[in-house]
Amino acid sequence: MMSKSAICRITLLAGLMVPAATTWAADCAVEIEGNDAMQFNKSSIDVPASCKQFTVKLKHSGKLPKVAMGHNWVLTKTADAQGAAGDGVAAGAAKDYVKDGDARVIAHTKLVGGGESDSVTFGVDKLSAGESYTYFCSFPGHSSLMKGTLKLAK
Numbered sequence: 001m002m003s004k005s006a007i008c009r010i011t012l013l014a015g016l017m018v019p020a021a022t023t024w025a026a027d028c029a030v031e032i033e034g035n036d037a038m039q040f041n042k043s044s045i046d047v048p049a050s051c052k053q054f055t056v057k058l059k060h061s062g063k064l065p066k067v068a069m070g071h072n073w074v075l076t077k078t079a080d081a082q083g084a085a086g087d088g089v090a091a092g093a094a095k096d097y098v099k100d101g102d103a104r105v106i107a108h109t110k111l112v113g114g115g116e117s118d119s120v121t122f123g124v125d126k127l128s129a130g131e132s133y134t135y136f137c138s139f140p141g142h143s144s145l146m147k148g149t150l151k152l153a154k
């Protein structure tokens, strides 16, 4: 049998370990899937403010090639999304439908086709609390359906 004081010590130790474990486990990455039906499987993403960097892994769960059903993940402020998406389409396939040097684009993956994936990591210091962000796929015709909101969570 364990002595009372040993149990006490273990309980105390477990209590001390919880905050450290929580910090370590802060989810600073998310996986999002795009499919052959022109859909993302997530409509919103919360970025924990405790993360220094955040990684988005985009997986194309479909089979269609990227020339027919290409997907990328592009992040802007919500107010910038429509303009950046339009300029992305104009930039063309060779640029993965993202305009060169577009300051409105906070982060983006490359364009992927069925079975492919790509990820992007960005500094959480690029996000402001209370600001509304939108992510979308900038492949022509996709951004009206393939989009979601992102925010800096508390």
Ligand code: CO
Pocket: 034, 038, 069, 070, 071, 072, 137, 138, 139, 142, 146
């Ligand atoms: Co797409």
